[in-house]
Amino acid sequence: MIIGVPKEIKDHETRVGLVPSGVMALREAGHEVLVQSHAGEGSSITDREYVDAGAIVQTADEVWSKSGLVVKVKEPQKAEYGYFRPGLILFTYLHLAPLPELTDKLVASRVNGVAYETIREKDGSLPLLIPMSEVAGRMAVQVGAQYLERPSGGRGILLGGVPGVAPGNVVVLGGGIVGTNAAKIAVGMGAHVTIIDRSLNRLRELDDIFNQQVVTLASNAWTISENLKTADLVVGAVLIPGASAPRLVKREMIANMKPGSVVVDVAIDQGGCFETSHATTHTEPIYFVDGVLHYCVSNMPAAVPYTSTFALTNATFPYLLELANYGLEGACERHAALCEGVNTYNGFVTYRGVAESQGRQWHALAAVQ
Helix, strand or coil: CEEEECCCCCCCCCCCCCCHHHHHHHHHCCCEEEEECCCCHHHCCCHHHHHHHCCEEECHHHHHHHCCEEECCCCCCHHHHHHCCCCCEEEECCCCCCCHHHHHHHHHHCCEEEEHHHCCCCCCCCCCCHHHHHHHHHHHHHHHHHHCCHHHCCCCCCCCCECCECCCEEEEECCCHHHHHHHHHHHHCCCEEEEEECCHHHHHHHHHHCCCCCEEEECCHHHHHHHHHCCCEEEECCCCCCCCCCCCECHHHHHCCCCCCEEEEHHHHHCCCECCCCCECCCCCEEEECCEEEECECCHHHHCHHHHHHHHHHHHHHHHHHHHHHHHHHHHHHCHHHHHHEEEECCEECCHHHHHHHCCCCCCHHHHC
8 A cells, every 4th residue: 555644734733644663664564655755854854764764755746646545643724625535544633523624525525534533442542642642731731831921921820839839720621641641740840730520430540640639529510610710720631532522611710710820722622621712823822811811722742743743653553554454444344443533434424423513414334334
């Protein structure tokens, strides 16, 4: 099979879908790899490194038109829709729930879209979401601390405080991978940390993980509202795989927060968990609502592309190799987790969460193959 690796064109998206070691492994398995010129430079990977690994460096048009399988990092942008064609396998983060236009294009073009974020193993884990969730969770507090500084528009809070002055209050909504990693950084910085989650079992686990260094609270509207009133930084870390994120934080809750406090909505890829959220970019990352600073960048890990690219491809490559070796249908037959990743297939929406979020008809993959 011919595998294509285009250069990402989303705003400040500096990651790349495949590293040279992956190129070498694919070549050894008998496949051809086309890499767009300069695709890896944002992650400090040169064209020469790709060539030395066995890739052929070509233009964007050549990579898209010649490849049967395209591996990316982020969802295609409008300028890339023209490359869609029937039977093309697209392997990337799709996050289709809040993107009906992209869904329309994939369906109309009969592209087989395999989404990293919905591949689910038998144990319920989301292995291709985990590495970027770890990065985004850790970044959320780092970014939030920066924007709490007065020159950046915040209240002028040092999260760790100093002797005689209380530390900042960090509220984390969601105790999954993102939330746990955010809490680790916040605790490490010396902040007062509260994690709110709907699962009592998960709260018990977090209490053990942090050895009672964090406050754990069961999620409900009153608890969220009361804790936001005293929060300096709020991290939105909730997820329903493949579906729109629940809007846990209402507009009136934001209005009751302290002026200059900061919210970081890591769930923005799936529409966001604050009613006041809308996606921003690394070029224009923030805006204010009722005096509260909002950071809602939809590709946060692109700010640390070297770390993110290698962490991501460590996770994606085994699945990519299966797709290359056996094709989409064969790989799904061999590995059920990949079936969960197929969001669009031959003109149908085949992931229930996407269909329900957009009011579309859902078709089971097995029924349309």
